[in-house]
Amino acid sequence: MRSCPTNALLVEAGIPPLHLRRIYLAKKFIIKKLSFSRHPLIPLLGQLNIKIQNSPYWRRKTIPPLIIAYRFFFEIPIHRSPSLLYFTFPLSAGFISNAVNFDCGLEKGDVNSPVLSNLIFQNFLSLNYPNKDYIYTDASKTGTQTVGAAFYHSNAQISCKFKLNTKFSIFSAECIAVLEAIKYVLQSHIADAIIISDSKSLLSTLSNPISNPNNSYIISLIKYELYKITNENYSVSFIWCPSHIGVRGNETVDLLAKEGALNGENSMYQPPYSDLYSECRSQILEEWQIEWDYSSKIKGSAIAALQPVPILRPWFDGLQLDRHTIVTIGRLRTGHNCLPRHLNKIKIKNNAHCACGHDCCDENHVLLECPLLSHQRAILYRNFKSQNVALPINMSYLLSLNNINILKYIAHFFKSSSFKCHTNFSLLSNNP
Numbered sequence: 001m002r003s004c005p006t007n008a009l010l011v012e013a014g015i016p017p018l019h020l021r022r023i024y025l026a027k028k029f030i031i032k033k034l035s036f037s038r039h040p041l042i043p044l045l046g047q048l049n050i051k052i053q054n055s056p057y058w059r060r061k062t063i064p065p066l067i068i069a070y071r072f073f074f075e076i077p078i079h080r081s082p083s084l085l086y087f088t089f090p091l092s093a094g095f096i097s098n099a100v101n102f103d104c105g106l107e108k109g110d111v112n113s114p115v116l117s118n119l120i121f122q123n124f125l126s127l128n129y130p131n132k133d134y135i136y137t138d139a140s141k142t143g144t145q146t147v148g149a150a151f152y153h154s155n156a157q158i159s160c161k162f163k164l165n166t167k168f169s170i171f172s173a174e175c176i177a178v179l180e181a182i183k184y185v186l187q188s189h190i191a192d193a194i195i196i197s198d199s200k201s202l203l204s205t206l207s208n209p210i211s212n213p214n215n216s217y218i219i220s221l222i223k224y225e226l227y228k229i230t231n232e233n234y235s236v237s238f239i240w241c242p243s244h245i246g247v248r249g250n251e252t253v254d255l256l257a258k259e260g261a262l263n264g265e266n267s268m269y270q271p272p273y274s275d276l277y278s279e280c281r282s283q284i285l286e287e288w289q290i291e292w293d294y295s296s297k298i299k300g301s302a303i304a305a306l307q308p309v310p311i312l313r314p315w316f317d318g319l320q321l322d323r324h325t326i327v328t329i330g331r332l333r334t335g336h337n338c339l340p341r342h343l344n345k346i347k348i349k350n351n352a353h354c355a356c357g358h359d360c361c362d363e364n365h366v367l368l369e370c371p372l373l374s375h376q377r378a379i380l381y382r383n384f385k386s387q388n389v390a391l392p393i394n395m396s397y398l399l400s401l402n403n404i405n406i407l408k409y410i411a412h413f414f415k416s417s418s419f420k421c422h423t424n425f426s427l428l429s430n431n432p
């Protein structure tokens with residue numbers, strides 16, 4: 001409905017306001033450019049930044065989003081290099097593919113006994129990988145406060161723990177743990193090593209024989225170290241092991257990573273630029289929340305009741321609903337629909353009367369009371385019963401359940417009542 005307020009529509013669509021999106025995109029752009037140490041834009045932005053601070057002309061102007069982003073991220077340490085690291089290594093390093101085993105016979109939640117899990121895993125190792133050197137890796141991140149990584153060579157009981165910059169994502173921290181483990185294998189001349197990690201996403205990336213040059217620089221470094229290992233005729237294979245199920249080596253390295261976050265050796269590596277994207281995302285959500293809290297008090301309160309916290313996707317995302325259901329439910333959510341009460345409110349109708357004689361025809365009247373719809377309502381209530389809907393009900397309560405079946409029943413109720421709240425209200429009202 002055209003009468004629906006813009007702030008509520010944006011929240012429904014999961015799209016932040018334009019002025020916030022502009023700064024968000026500028027931040028993502030600048031972070032990427034900052035990762036290239038010789039990018040020509042950076043010194044130009046530096047000059048413009050100084051001009052903006054000193055020139056009277058800029059005092060009355062809005063600061064450009066690129067300068068806001070530049071000021072925010074310039075001091076933040078990220079990995080910088082003249083070009084993508086991938087292209088500085090031999091071409092064949094990008095095609096290194098080491099064996100990765102994702103099937104150790106254990107899945108998270110399969111076995112409740114830590115002792116049994118450990119036994120199964122140790123049996124799996126001794127049967128499939130006997131007489132090898134086992135190196136466990138893990139990382140730890142506590143909110144935005146601390147990040148650590150560690151590896152643990154269980155045969156030799158040697159471990160190393162690292163304290164990382166707090167901007168590292170957990171994925172990148174896992175990468176550092178594996179990178180340090182591979183460097184250790186090379187330095188210690190371990191001929192046949194098995195690296196055991198609980199990071200499925202990292203091992204999936206490593207199992208891909210073709211590297212993406214745009215992957216994190218740490219992935220390129222890992223591939224390069226693996227390339228060196230292959231040239232030395234050493235062997236490294238990877239095994240995925242579920243975390244927190246009692247596998248002794250994994251539990252040990254988990255503790256070491258947590259300790260590393262507090263008192264480990266300071267790592268020489270800086271976070272990849274892409275790790276700061278999540279910060280851009282949290283910033284835009286925070287700013288949007290402040291604006292939504294304020295603006296929804298003026299307009300859009302019905303949506304604020306259902307969606308007090310804005311998210312970056314629409315409410316129907318992934319729900320597999322047809323267009324009719326999405327439109328009907330969307331109009332019921334916003335309260336901006338063709339029911340007489342709303343049409344009266346926006347001065348399209350002279351009154352809010354229902355065809356049954358009731359003086360206020362809104363969503364709840366149609367759903368709960370209107371005698372003209374008693375037959376359809378009986379079917380609807382039977383359907384609600386099958387979904388164990390607790391009584392008493394009203395439209396806001398039903399919509400807040402976010403139950404896909406209930407949403408479908410409500411949309412069907414309006415359709416079967418020949419009462420399409422988005423197109424036709426003639427059945428319920430004879431008084432335009």
Ligand SMILES: [Zn+2]
Pocket residue numbers: 354355356357358361365369370371372428
């Ligand atoms: Zn009625």
